[in-house]
Amino acid sequence: MDPTPETSRAAQRAVDAQPYPFRFDRDATALVIIDMQRDFLLPGGFGESLGNDVSLLQRVVGPVRALLGAARAAGMTIVHTREGHRPDLADCPPSKRARGNPATTIGDHGPNGRILIRGELGHDIVDELAPLPGEPILDKPGKGAFYATDLEPMLRHRGITHLLVTGVTTEVCVHTTVREANDRGFECLVVEDACGSYFPEFHEVALRMIRAQGGIFGWTAPSGAVLAALGDRPAPAGPLSVTTTNEV
Ligand code: C5J
Secondary structure: OOOOOOHHHHHHEEEEEEEEOEEEEHHEEEEEEEOHHHHOOOOOOOOOOOOOHHHHHHHHHHHHHHHHHHHHHOOOEEEEEEEOOOOOOEEEEEHHHHOOOOOOOOOOOEEOEEEEEHHHHHHEOHHHHOOOOOOEEEEEEOOOOOOOHHHHHHHHHHOOOOEEEEOOHHHHHHHHHHHOOOHOEEEEEEEEEEEEEEEEEEHHHHHHHHHHHHHHEEEEOOOOHHHHHHHHOOOOOOOOOOOOOOOO
């Protein structure tokens, strides 16, 4: 007999993921959207100041938007993060400002205001993914969303155990956050096409690193598979067929 009570059975979902199906309870899962800020996605911001082609990140907006709509429709917890610093830069390590010796750096003036500074236009999330009232916006000074923030108690208070992780960039803030979450016991699925990098090869390898060794940091799946799982139909009762390989 299936031991899961009928009330929670309705929330059970399974994603066709790698390295094996990712099972989660919609009510105990948060959609985490990492740093979809103008400063990373649009010209004139932090990403471009480091010499990157920011247009490469635009393709992430559509899949994240679809997931955001599905998560809202399902009443799930949604957390938006923003990387940035206080206007007085007191929380910005001097090493971070100097890194790469850019012509313009954190705190300098750009077309969207001071680069990577809280309250400036460039620091905010792109219009297409604007948070709704009630969706927490987490300002973080580092790459990881758990470092020097209240993300962990925010998730624990809501009974969140599983994360669907999206955003930019795959190998920097997404990866750091997933590693931090993994060490705290959260189960993470990284949505492949809802993450992006200025370096497509880094994106691919970063995803492989997450799901290698039987899912050393978590799972990966395309947004289509996640969207299919977020709908109204619960996962079938009983174990899913699980074949774990070391293929990445
Ligand atoms: C970077 C981020 N790449 N959000 N930040 O510096 O990944």
